[in-house]
Amino acid sequence: MIRPNFHGGPLVAHCDACPASLETRVKVFGAALAIIGREGWKAVHCGAGHGWCHFCPTCTEEKAWEDPANRLVAPGSARP
Numbered sequence: 001m002i003r004p005n006f007h008g009g010p011l012v013a014h015c016d017a018c019p020a021s022l023e024t025r026v027k028v029f030g031a032a033l034a035i036i037g038r039e040g041w042k043a044v045h046c047g048a049g050h051g052w053c054h055f056c057p058t059c060t061e062e063k064a065w066e067d068p069a070n071r072l073v074a075p076g077s078a079r080p
């Protein structure tokens with residue numbers, strides 16, 4: 001999940017499978033995606049009800065999205 005820390009603030013990526021987060025320091029979604037991609041994060045569409053989820057480098061390595069029990073630390077946070 002990528003969202004601002006406060007309304008209108010810089011975007012912060014939160015891993016959808018663990019408590020990891022990454023401050024992008026930018027406010028443009030596309031730019032934030034590029035930054036977290038460079039840091040080894042991955043966006044995976046987790047199906048209806050979960051939508052796009054974002055995973056930190058550790059969870060990307062473990063392919064956390066393939067484990068239904070593991071990818072839902074932040075249920076309901078993602079848009080379909």
Ligand SMILES: [Zn+2]
Nearest residue numbers: 015018056059
């Ligand atoms: Zn993670």
